[in-house]
Amino acid sequence: MNKKGYWAALSLVLMISLLTGCRLADKEKGQTSEDLLIGFFVTLDYIGSEDEHGRERGPIYGKEKGDTYQFEDLKGYGMYFKMYDDAVSGVSDGEIRELKITGGDQFSLEGTLYVESGKKHSMYANAVYQTSDGKVYLMPGQTGCSAEFDEEGDALYQDMKYESSEGFKTKHGELKKFSYKINMKSAPNLQKIVIKQFDKGDNVISTTAMNADSIRKQVKKLKNTSYIMVEYYTKGRVERKICEGDTIEYSHTKKDGVIIIKDITIV
Incomplete structure (x- = not known):
């Protein structure tokens, strides 16, 4: 069949x-x-x-x-x-x-x-x-x-x-x-995320890298930040997204293999 x-x-x-x-x-x-x-x-x-x-x-x-x-x-x-x-x-x-x-x-x-x-x-x-x-x-x-x-x-x-x-x-x-x-x-299982903050001139003024097993609940936004880009690293792949709003979504793999979505708050 x-x-x-x-x-x-x-x-x-x-x-x-x-x-x-x-x-x-x-x-x-x-x-x-x-x-x-x-x-x-x-x-x-x-x-x-x-x-x-x-x-x-x-x-x-x-x-x-x-x-x-x-x-x-x-x-x-x-x-x-x-x-x-x-x-x-x-x-x-x-x-x-x-x-x-x-x-x-x-x-x-x-x-x-x-x-x-x-x-x-x-x-x-x-x-x-x-x-x-x-x-x-x-x-x-x-x-x-x-x-x-x-x-x-x-x-x-x-x-x-x-x-x-x-x-x-x-x-x-x-x-x-x-x-x-x-x-x-x-x-794909998330391995790490990298959060980059840019100023109005598109210059990187802050970089925060976090492994999947040590994701922070909050990230502080700098005064000169114009926009934030998030890089999601999985096996053999990197996906980049511009952050909109006051949270950053990321995936978390539970012990049973089920993937759920969580948020990092921008403060």
């Missing part, structure tokens, strides 16, 4: 497994066909249906963490549909970037998780449900399929479509159809 065919089959299997899991789940374990699928909790490791003692695990309920949720001590990153003043909105943890929500006959939610290039990565899109009384949970063992790429890979995704048994009532009308897509893309 070629690569394109493999991902098409993977998406189909994920859609079937998640929809079947929602409709056929044992009500004694907490999940019913009336519970609404609101999004994904993406993990880099598989969440099994049994605990370390071989006992079957029930639903893992989430606690609110800002606009998103934390599921016990599980490590992962979520994106969800949420209701605000009778309207639909999309929210995600900060690690999921480029969050997109579209409306119409079918609402869609899409986000991207960036990971360090040159390494093998896997992701598991765990379906997250919401009960009629507002409780949010995921079912261990119902992650569908894993998706992974090796050191040479640069992108993968998992997606699905969902139709609830009851309408999602909003000021836009009664919504029943939703679709979800989570992307994983690789990006």
